[in-house]
Structures are given as C-alpha cells and as structure tokens.
Amino acid sequence: MSKEEKKPNRRDFLFTASYTVGAVGVGAVIWPMIDQMNPDKAQQALATTEVDISNIEPGKSITVLWRGKPVFLKRRTPEEINEARNVSLDDLPDPQRDEDRVKEGKDEWLVMLGVCTHLGCVPLKDKGDYNGWFCPCHGSHYDVSGRIRKGPAPTNMEIPKFEFVDNNTIKIG
Amino acid sequence: MSEHEYTPKSKAGKWFNDRLPLLTLGAHLTDYPTPKNLNYWWTFGGILTFCLITQIVTGIVLAMHYVAHADLAFASVEHIMRDVNYGWLIRYIHSNGASMFFLAVYIHIFRSLFYGSYKSPREVIWIIGLMIYLLMMAAAFMGYVLPWGQMSFWGATVITNLFSAIPLVGDSITTWLWGAYSVDNPTLNRFFSLHYLIPFLILGLVVLHIWALHVPGNNNPVGIDIKKPSKDTVPFHPYITIKDAFALLVFMIIFAGFVFFTPNVLGHSDNYIPANPLVTPAHIVPEWYLLPFYAILRSVPDKLGGVILMFSAIFILFVLPWLDTSKVRSAVFRPIYRQFFWILVIDVLMLGYVGAMPAEGIYLVLARVGTIYYFLHFIVVMPVVGYLEKTDPIPMSISEPVLTGGAEPSLARKVNDKV
Numbered sequence: 048m049s050k051e052e053k054k055p056n057r058r059d060f061l062f063t064a065s066y067t068v069g070a071v072g073v074g075a076v077i078w079p080m081i082d083q084m085n086p087d088k089a090q091q092a093l094a095t096t097e098v099d100i101s102n103i104e105p106g107k108s109i110t111v112l113w114r115g116k117p118v119f120l121k122r123r124t125p126e127e128i129n130e131a132r133n134v135s136l137d138d139l140p141d142p143q144r145d146e147d148r149v150k151e152g153k154d155e156w157l158v159m160l161g162v163c164t165h166l167g168c169v170p171l172k173d174k175g176d177y178n179g180w181f182c183p184c185h186g187s188h189y190d191v192s193g194r195i196r197k198g199p200a201p202t203n204m205e206i207p208k209f210e211f212v213d214n215n216t217i218k219i220g
Numbered sequence: 221m222s223e224h225e226y227t228p229k230s231k232a233g234k235w236f237n238d239r240l241p242l243l244t245l246g247a248h249l250t251d252y253p254t255p256k257n258l259n260y261w262w263t264f265g266g267i268l269t270f271c272l273i274t275q276i277v278t279g280i281v282l283a284m285h286y287v288a289h290a291d292l293a294f295a296s297v298e299h300i301m302r303d304v305n306y307g308w309l310i311r312y313i314h315s316n317g318a319s320m321f322f323l324a325v326y327i328h329i330f331r332s333l334f335y336g337s338y339k340s341p342r343e344v345i346w347i348i349g350l351m352i353y354l355l356m357m358a359a360a361f362m363g364y365v366l367p368w369g370q371m372s373f374w375g376a377t378v379i380t381n382l383f384s385a386i387p388l389v390g391d392s393i394t395t396w397l398w399g400a401y402s403v404d405n406p407t408l409n410r411f412f413s414l415h416y417l418i419p420f421l422i423l424g425l426v427v428l429h430i431w432a433l434h435v436p437g438n439n440n441p442v443g444i445d446i447k448k449p450s451k452d453t454v455p456f457h458p459y460i461t462i463k464d465a466f467a468l469l470v471f472m473i474i475f476a477g478f479v480f481f482t483p484n485v486l487g488h489s490d491n492y493i494p495a496n497p498l499v500t501p502a503h504i505v506p507e508w509y510l511l512p513f514y515a516i517l518r519s520v521p522d523k524l525g526g527v528i529l530m531f532s533a534i535f536i537l538f539v540l541p542w543l544d545t546s547k548v549r550s551a552v553f554r555p556i557y558r559q560f561f562w563i564l565v566i567d568v569l570m571l572g573y574v575g576a577m578p579a580e581g582i583y584l585v586l587a588r589v590g591t592i593y594y595f596l597h598f599i600v601v602m603p604v605v606g607y608l609e610k611t612d613p614i615p616m617s618i619s620e621p622v623l624t625g626g627a628e629p630s631l632a633r634k635v636n637d638k639v
Contacts, residue, residue: 087399
C-alpha cells in the first residue's frame with residue numbers, strides 16, 4: 048500500500064459484487080450435483096417393512112432385509128434375557144442396559160440391525176465369546192443383547208425404529 | 221532439451237509445426253538426453269504406460285458387454301466369459317492387468333525410494349506419481365466391485381464404511397456414497413461411472429508426470445546431477461526405447477503366464493458367488509495390492525484410529541522429500557540407509573502377508589510391529605540417518621567410472637576411494 052490510503056472505488060465494488068454473484072451461482076449449480084448422489088425417492092420409499100413374527104420359536108431368530116440391510120429379530124428365552132441383564136455396565140465398552148434395547152413388556156423380542164458397527168459386515172449368530180454374535184471380518188464379539196464386548200467395533204449393534212402393529216407383526220422403520 | 225531448435229524438413233511439416241509445434245514435441249521426446257547408466261529398474265515407467273493403455277483398451281471393450289445393474293451385473297460378466305467372442309481373454313487381461321499394473325507401480329516406487337528419485341529437484345514428479353497411485357487404488361477398488369460377487373459386495377461395504385468412522389458426519393457421507401442405505405444398485409451404477417472416468421484422469425496425470433520429469437531429466441543409479449546433453453547421456457531413441465521394449469517383452473511374458481495359465485490365482489473364489497447382502501463371507505480380504513494397508517487398518521484396536529493410520533500410511537509419502545535429510549540421492553552411496561531400505565521392503569511384504577491372514581494371535585502382533593516400523597522408518601529413520609550417516613564418496617560423473625574400468629556404480633565407489 049502506498050502512503051495515501053487507497054479508497055474503495057466503483058471498480059472495487061464491481062469486482063466484489065461480481066465475485067459474490069459468481070460464487071452464489073457456482074454454489075447453486077454444485078449443490079444439485081452433490082445432492083443427486085443421496086438416496087433417491089425410490090430408495091426412500093422402501094423405508095418401512097412389516098414382518099410376521101408368529102412362527103418364531105423362543106431361542107430362535109430370523110433375518111429380514113430392511114432398506115438393503117439385514118435386521119435380526121430374535122425371540123429370546125428367559126435365560127438369555129437374564130444373562131443379558133446380569134451383565135455389569137462396567138464391563139461394556141458402550142454401556143447400555145438391556146432394558147433400553149427392547150420394548151417394555153416385549154422383553155423377549157430383540158430387534159436390531161444385523162450390521163457390525165465396525166465396517167458393516169453381517170455378524171454370525173450363536174458365535175463368539177459372549178453367547179451372542181461374532182463378526183468374521185475383523186473379530187468383534189457381541190453379547191446376547193447385541194452389545195459390543197470385544198473387538199474393534201465402537202458401539203453396540205443399532206436398534207432401528209420399530210413398533211408392534213399387533214402381537215404377531217412388527218413394523219420396522 | 222536439445223540445444224538446437226528443431227525444424228521440420230518438409231514444407232508441409234514446417235507449415236503445421238509453425239501452427240502447432242507437435243513435431244517439435246516429437247523431436248524433443250526422441251532426442252531427450254537420458255543418463256546412459258539407467259538400469260532395468262528404470263524400464264518400469266514404460267511398462268506402466270503399457271499397463272495403463274492395456275487397461276483402457278480392454279476396459280472400453282468390456283464396457284460394451286457389461287451391464288451395471290445389481291440384478292444383471294453378475295450374469296453379464298458370466299456372459300462375457302462364456303458367450304462373447306474372446307470375452308474370457310479380454311476380461312482375464314483386464315483383471316490380471318490390474319495386478320500387473322500394481323506389481324509394476326510398486327517396483328517403480330521402490331526404485332524411486334532406493335535411488336532417491338523423489339528428492340530435489342524431482343519432488344513434484346514424486347507427488348504427481350503418488351496422486352496417480354491413489355487414483356489407481358480407487359479405480360482398482362471400484363473395478364473389483366463391478367462383477368457384483370460376494371467379495372465385490374462386501375469389499376465395497378467394508379471400504380465405504382471406513383468413512384463412517386469420521387465423527388459427526390460419517391454416516392451421512394457413507395449414505396451419500398451409497399446413494400442408498402446400504403451398498404446397492406445406485407452404488408454399483410456410480411462405481412461403474414467413476415471406474416470409467418478415473419483411467420483418463422490418470423492419463424492426464426501421466427502427461428504431467430512425464431512433463432515434470434523432462435524438466436530436470438532422469439535421476440540415475442549413481443544419483444548425481446549430470447550435464448545434458450553430454451558424454452553422460454544418450455538420446456532416448458533408440459537407446460532407451462529398445463531397452464524399454466526388451467523389458468516390456470519380458471514383462472508381457474509374465475503377464476501372459478498369469479492370463480493363460482493361472483488367471484484366477486490373484487483373485488478370490490468367493491467372487492464367483494453372486495452378491496448376497498444377508499451373508500458375509502467367512503474371511504474377507506482385499507486384493508493383494510491393498511493388503512499392507514489393510515494390515516495397518518486392522519492392527520489398531522480402534523475404528524477411527526485404524527482408519528486414520530491407514531490413510532496416514534499413504535499420505536506420509538507425500539512429505540517424504542522433506543523427511544529425507546540426506547544430500548546424497550542414491551542408496552548406493554548410503555551404507556546405513558541402504559540397510560533400512562531393505563528392512564522397509566521386508567516390512568511392507570510382511571504387512572502384506574499378515575493382511576491376508578486372520579487378525580488374531582501372532583498375525584496381530586506382527587501387524588502391529590510392522591505398522592510401528594513403517595511409520596518409524598519415515599518419521600525417525602529417514603531424517604536421523606540423513607544427518608548422522610557418513611556417505612561414501614560419489615563419482616564426479618557417470619563416464620568417469622565407466623572409462624576407468626566398470627559400469628557398476630559399486631566399482632565407481634572403489635575407484636573413487638583410491639583417488
């Protein structure tokens with residue numbers, strides 16, 4: 048800068064105004080280019096799935112596909128529920144009570160995303176050191192409540208939004 | 221660059237060249253003064269160009285028969301293998317070509333590490349090369365997804381889930397990458413689009429890579445600056461072209477050996493099972509050329525930490541020219557660094573091996589040791605050895621040792637010692 052303070056003139060104003068309008072224009076074009084990659088209407092339309100659970104015996108589980116991801120529906124035996132509730136929260140990397148992972152009064156039904164919270168593989172049932180699930184990809188062990196116990200996964204398996212439509216039907220999503 | 225300006229002989233040539241100096245460029249490329257002591261480790265640049273062109277040509281042909289849809293992709297690949305005329309050959313060249321590409325690029329990178337080709341004034345060549353390497357990994361990963369087999373699907377799931385480790389926005393980014401709530405048809409579609417795009421980006425970067433190379437000229441096995449042109453250089457054509465052609469021929473024999481005799485040995489048999497989003501294969505592994513990084517990822521018992529360390533293992537290479545403090549380029553004259561170089565080679569090979577093994581027991585221990593050494597090599601060994609090492613005397617010119625007895629750089633050193 049020279050000694051005399053340079054005063055903003057008309058040209059500076061025009062530069063600034065042009066850059067600003069240009070930036071807004073570029074942004075307005077870039078956003079659709081980015082957002083087009085997000086899930087489209089057809090994908091969003093698959094947001095709920097209804098499942099008939101009347102045929103599931105205690106101790107058994109089924110796997111259904113919801114939004115392209117497996118969901119485990121397990122009807123737990125009283126022993127399994129006891130086992131899940133007798134775990135001290137201090138032993139859990141991601142402390143959460145079993146009661147908070149099921150619907151009140153429907154304690155036997157564990158409904159969770161069958162997706163390992165590490166890198167997205169599907170854990171195998173009745174495997175691992177904690178009588179629950181075991182992920183073959185990188186060795187995460189989950190307990191009978193689907194909570195992470197050992198391995199690289201950071202959190203418990205996710206509980207999706209779901210509700211009981213009636214005693215025999217669960218709506219996921 | 222040749223000293224005298226090039227003028228085309230024909231009138232038409234002159235007319236054209238005055239308007240677009242393509243002939244001048246051609247003359248520059250043929251006359252380009254090249255150090256006369258380049259060994260066969262320097263032939264991999266040409267080999268890599270061949271690999272890129274092979275992948276582009278076979279890829280364009282495969283795209284004429286492939287269908288990028290989750291319901292049809294697997295069947296269309298089998299259609300290529302069984303019905304399309306020579307489809308099996310073209311696909312095997314393309315899939316094995318990816319492996320050969322990486323084999324050549326790893327040799328090319330380690331050659332640069334040994335002879336100090338990444339050092340001043342060639343840092344920009346090195347950085348462009350690393351960008352090419354990153355794009356190669358992206359292209360290879362997306363290409364592996366296209367057949368939509370079990371390894372395709374679960375490889376895509378695991379790799380895209382790496383981004384879910386990012387705090388706060390990780391899940392949104394992953395969903396955005398997928399275009400769905402899991403790896404699904406939209407994912408396959410965009411991967412195909414990008415897989416087709418990336419080779420041409422690589423091609424553009426290759427042009428910049430060579431352009432940047434032609435500014436300072438080639439490094440060479442003794443790593444000294446040379447005058448160009450001089451008695452230390454030969455014209456690129458025919459001296460280097462014929463040597464490159466011979467090396468390429470040998471390389472193609474090995475390539476053909478894979479294509480015709482063991483076309484599936486580098487792949488995984490699970491990828492001949494159609495993708496099933498409900499069942500993860502018992503043992504998922506990436507392609508061999510990504511295994512060292514996979515081992516680093518798994519060596520960390522923390523999700524975000526593993527992802528950060530894996531990406532750091534690549535990005536640390538970008539600052540390598542500034543981590544290396546030695547004034548001497550070639551490891552031929554660096555007795556201490558030379559040993560650490562070979563330890564690094566063994567370390568990376570070991571990481572690759574444990575990356576293919578289950579992440580437990582001794583393999584986990586080896587992966588951790590290997591990971592720690594990998595980073596120590598770049599962060600501690602390179603700066604410290606550069607300062608402390610007493611390097612051997614370097615020759616004054618390339619011709620000097622040649623004229624006094626032997627072409628071997630090691631002889632050059634002995635000659636120098638006597639002086």
